[in-house]
Amino acid sequence: MTRVLVTGFGPFDGQQVNASWLAVTELVERWSGPEELVVRELPVSFRGARQLLRAAIAEVVPDLVVCVGEAGQTTQVGIERVAVNVIDARIPDIDGSAPIDVPVIAGAPAAFFSTLPVKACAVAVRELGVPVEVSNSAGLYVCNATFYALQHLLASRPEIRSGFVHVPRTPAQVEPGEPSMDVDVAATALNALLQAALSTTSDLRVSAGTLA
Numbered sequence: 001m002t003r004v005l006v007t008g009f010g011p012f013d014g015q016q017v018n019a020s021w022l023a024v025t026e027l028v029e030r031w032s033g034p035e036e037l038v039v040r041e042l043p044v045s046f047r048g049a050r051q052l053l054r055a056a057i058a059e060v061v062p063d064l065v066v067c068v069g070e071a072g073q074t075t076q077v078g079i080e081r082v083a084v085n086v087i088d089a090r091i092p093d094i095d096g097s098a099p100i101d102v103p104v105i106a107g108a109p110a111a112f113f114s115t116l117p118v119k120a121c122a123v124a125v126r127e128l129g130v131p132v133e134v135s136n137s138a139g140l141y142v143c144n145a146t147f148y149a150l151q152h153l154l155a156s157r158p159e160i161r162s163g164f165v166h167v168p169r170t171p172a173q174v175e176p177g178e179p180s181m182d183v184d185v186a187a188t189a190l191n192a193l194l195q196a197a198l199s200t201t202s203d204l205r206v207s208a209g210t211l212a
C-alpha cells in the first residue's frame with residue numbers, strides 16, 4: 001500500500017487558523033485513494049515542527065511526504081523548489097524563538113532541492129485553472145526550516161519523494177481586496193499535485209517561467 005503523508009501548520013502571527021491546515025483537512029474529505037493518506041498538524045515552532053515531522057515519518061513510513069504551509073500576500077499556490085540552510089525569523093515562533101542568521105542544521109549543506117516533480121505538479125494544478133508557480137524561496141522562517149529538515153532527513157532515502165507547498169491565506173483571514181484563495185480551491189490543487197507526484201516518473205523539462 002502506497003502511503004502519503006501530508007502536513008499542515010497550526011495558527012501563528014495572531015491568526016485563529018492556518019490556511020494550510022484548513023486545506024489539508026479539506027483534502028482528507030475528498031481523497032479517494034487508492035493510496036493511504038495520513039495527515040498531521042505541525043506547530044509553527046522551529047523545534048516542534050521538525051520533531052513532530054520526524055516522528056510522523058518514522059511512524060507512517062510514507063512513500064511521499066508533502067508539507068504544506070500558508071503564505072501571505074499571494075494568490076498563487078507555490079510549489080517550492082529549494083530549501084535553504086538558514087533561519088532569519090521576522091517574528092517569534094509559538095515558543096518565542098526567533099533565530100537570526102543561524103543554520104537550520106549546523107554543518108549541513110547550504111540547500112536541498114525538492115524531490116517532487118515540481119514542474120509536473122505545477123502543470124497539474126494549472127490545468128485546473130488554479131493560479132500556481134514554481135517558487136524559488138520558501139522564505140526563511142518555520143516553513144523553510146521544516147522543509148530543509150525534511151529534505152535533510154530524507155536525503156539518504158531517495159525512494160521517498162518529498163517537498164513543500166505554500167497555499168495562500170483564505171478570504172476570511174485577510175482584509176477585503178487582499179490576496180487570498182478559497183480553501184476548497186487550495187484543497188483541489190493539493191489533490192491534483194499529489195496525484196502528479198504519485199504518477200510522474202521524471203519531471204517535465206519545461207522552464208518554470210513558462211508555467212505562469
Ligand code: PCA
Pocket residue numbers: 009012018020044068069070071138139140141142143144
Ligand atoms: N507559514 C509560515 C510558517 C507557518 C506557515 O504556515 C512560513 O511560511 O514560514
